[in-house]
Amino acid sequence: MKQIIILGDGMADEPIPALGNKTTLQAAETPYMDLLARKGRNGLLHTVPDGFAPGSEIANLSVLGYDLPAVFEGRGVLEAASMGVEIHPGELAMRCNLVCIDGEQLVNHSAGHISNEEAEELIHFLNNRLGDETFLLYPGVSYRHLLKMQGGDKRLECTPPHDIPEHPFRPHLIRAAHPDARATADALNSLILASQELLRDHPVNRKRIANGKHPANSIWPWSPGYRPQMKPLSELYPIRSGAVISAVDLIRGIGVYAGLEVILVEGATGLYDTNYEGKAEAAIKALKENDFVYLHIEASDEAGHEGDVDLKVKTIENLDARIVKTIYEETLTWNDPVTIAILPDHPTPCAIRTHTRDAIPFLIWHREIQPDSVQHYDEFAAREGGYGQLHGDQFIKKVFNPD
Numbered sequence: 505m506k507q508i509i510i511l512g513d514g515m516a517d518e519p520i521p522a523l524g525n526k527t528t529l530q531a532a533e534t535p536y537m538d539l540l541a542r543k544g545r546n547g548l549l550h551t552v553p554d555g556f557a558p559g560s561e562i563a564n565l566s567v568l569g570y571d572l573p574a575v576f577e578g579r580g581v582l583e584a585a586s587m588g589v590e591i592h593p594g595e596l597a598m599r600c601n602l603v604c605i606d607g608e609q610l611v612n613h614s615a616g617h618i619s620n621e622e623a624e625e626l627i628h629f630l631n632n633r634l635g636d637e638t639f640l641l642y643p644g645v646s647y648r649h650l651l652k653m654q655g656g657d658k659r660l661e662c663t664p665p666h667d668i669p670e671h672p673f674r675p676h677l678i679r680a681a682h683p684d685a686r687a688t689a690d691a692l693n694s695l696i697l698a699s700q701e702l703l704r705d706h707p708v709n710r711k712r713i714a715n716g717k718h719p720a721n722s723i724w725p726w727s728p729g730y731r732p733q734m735k736p737l738s739e740l741y742p743i744r745s746g747a748v749i750s751a752v753d754l755i756r757g758i759g760v761y762a763g764l765e766v767i768l769v770e771g772a773t774g775l776y777d778t779n780y781e782g783k784a785e786a787a788i789k790a791l792k793e794n795d796f797v798y799l800h801i802e803a804s805d806e807a808g809h810e811g812d813v814d815l816k817v818k819t820i821e822n823l824d825a826r827i828v829k830t831i832y833e834e835t836l837t838w839n840d841p842v843t844i845a846i847l848p849d850h851p852t853p854c855a856i857r858t859h860t861r862d863a864i865p866f867l868i869w870h871r872e873i874q875p876d877s878v879q880h881y882d883e884f885a886a887r888e889g890g891y892g893q894l895h896g897d898q899f900i901k902k903v904f905n906p907d
Contacts, residue, residue, distance in 0.1 A: 505870065507743075507843040507903050508787060508797040508831065511567065512823050513560060513752075514805030514852030516864045516883055520813055528804075528813065528854070529865070529882040532820040536828040537846055537867070541881035544844075544869030545906065547891025549899045551850055552861040559664060559859065560805070561727065563849035564758055568798070569741070569897030570734065578658065578729020582757035584650055586766065589642050591731040596656030596688070598728045599754075600641065600649040601665050602626060602720040605700060610673040613665035613809065614647040616718030617775060622708050623647060626720055633702055634695060641723075644753050646774065651725045653692070657685035660692075662726035666809050667858045678725070692725055699723040736763025737796070741904050746796035749786050751778060755800045764798060765790070774802040776819050780826035787827075788834050791842065801827065808852030816854055843870040845903045846881070863893060868906050 519525040551563040553572050561579040565572060580597035584590075591597050602623055604611040615623075624643040631641040642650040659682035668676050677693045680686040700722045703709060709719035737746060748759030751772035759766050769786050771779030778801065787799045801823055807816035828846065835842040847866035850859045865886030867878075876890030891902060 505841045505843055506791055506795055507845070508791055508799060508835075509567070509845045509847070509903065510823075510827060510831065511564070511798070511800045512804050512820065512846070512848050513800060513802045514808045514850060514859065515816070515820050515823070515848040516851035516862070517808065517816070518851070518853045518855060520854060522813055523817075527883050528816045528820055530880075530884070532817045532824070534820060534824040534881060536824050536832055537881040538879070540828070540832065540844060540846065540869040541867045541878050541885065543875055544867050544873055545876050545891055546865065546867045546878040546881070546886045546889025548863040548886050548889070548893045549847060549866050550863045550893065550895045553896075557664070558850045558861040559727070560752075560849055561754055561758070564755060564800070566896070567847070567849060567899065568737065568758070568762060569900035571896075575732050575734045576729070577732040579727030579754055580650055581729045581731055582761065583644060583648065583753040584642075584652070584757065585760040586753040586756035587642055587644060587650060589650060589652065591652070593731075594655055596653040596658055596728050596730065598651045598653070598662075598725040600651035601724040601726070602647045602649065603665050603722050603724045604718040604720065605673060605722045608672045608674060610665060610668050610671055610676075610724075611718060612669050613724070614806075615720030616712070617806075618647055618712075618720045620646060622712070623649070623720065625708055626703065626706060629706065630699055630702060630723065634698060638691070639695060645751065647720070648753055649723075651723070653688070656728065657682070657688040658728040658730060659685040660689055660728050662728065664726055664858075665724045669809070669857055673722075696723055696725070732761060734761040736761075738763055741900065743795040743904070745794040746798070747790040747794050748798045748800070749783055749790065750800035750802070752800065752802050755798075759798065764796075765794070775806055776803045776815055776822070778803055780822055781830070784827050784830040787831055791835070799827070804848070805852045808854050809857050811854045811857045813854045841871050843868060843903060843906055845869075851883075866891075866899060868902055870906060873906055
């Protein structure tokens with residue numbers, strides 16, 4: 505039996521008054537996810553263990569069944585793997601956002617979803633001006649980039665920028681979590697402030713402002729770590745080969761360490777305008793050639809971070825109509841049976857515009873599964889699901905060996 509996980513990043517939410525106190529999942533028209541919920545089995549999954557923040561890096565590693573205390577080394581090293589940047593002993597890697605600062609306020613975590621071309625120009629500019637034997641900057645996708653520091657101490661307290669939109673940034677600068685890490689924190693904070701001076705009048709930002717767009721006028725490093733020790737999924741579960749499809753460096757980096765083939769899809773943006781059809785076609789092709797596919801769609805998470813309720817509903821409906829429908833109807837015709845699992849990694853409620861650690865709803869379906877009583881796919885219906893509440897690697901084990 506083959507398996508595919510379809511993950512709608514951040515699509516779980518909380519009841520929203522504007523939607524008649526429904527969540528975005530409840531309000532969205534999702535006939536195919538509802539169909540699979542009725543024909544399959546459902547439950548809730550706790551993706552954020554105690555002691556960890558509810559980031560996508562934590563939640564996606566958890567979905568794949570990894571032991572977080574044993575393998576987690578920060579977001580930056582995972583994204584480095586996707587970018588082909590080697591992390592050597594003695595090197596610290598960090599995710600490095602381009603953000604928008606207005607006065608003392610951090611306006612948003614994405615610099616208005618800056619384009620790849622603009623961002624690459626700014627990162628190369630900063631690396632030429634600030635890069636040295638200690639710091640190197642590497643361009644990634646849109647606002648998501650990489651900072652590598654020689655000799656850095658990872659014992660830092662860093663605030664993800666998507667946690668503090670429209671908040672003063674200075675109280676959230678990097679802090680040392682251990683006295684020996686103070687020099688690292690001080691050096692990184694100096695780098696942040698130096699980037700603001702350099703980016704303030706850069707031509708890219710002058711043009712963005714003239715066009716009514718948010719400037720990318722600061723870097724924001726966070727999620728520090730060293731090279732992780734992760735076993736490939738083929739050593740942990742009964743699969744011979746697998747693939748990962750995502751527009752996001754983080755997820756592709758997890759895939760690299762998990763031993764999955766990274767498949768790039770033209771037009772995959774990580775936003776509401778991503779190439780849904782291309783991703784569905786790539787997933788089908790990959791599933792024909794592999795035992796396991798991890799298909800990640802970022803759009804709902806970004807809508808949640810923007811606090812855009814209508815857009816988030818639209819992204820969920822797009823996932824259902826342009827991804828789930830296509831994959832379900834295609835694999836239904838195959839002789840080889842396929843297990844389809846659908847879930848978010850964490851909630852990203854529009855009301856607070858950041859992640860929470862609440863359990864997320866999931867469904868698992870294959871042709872022979874005995875369905876439970878759930879009739880719709882959403883956060884509340886899943887509470888009555890036959891799988892109950894799962895933790896750790898219990899979900900991925902059910903995917904590979906469903907009841």
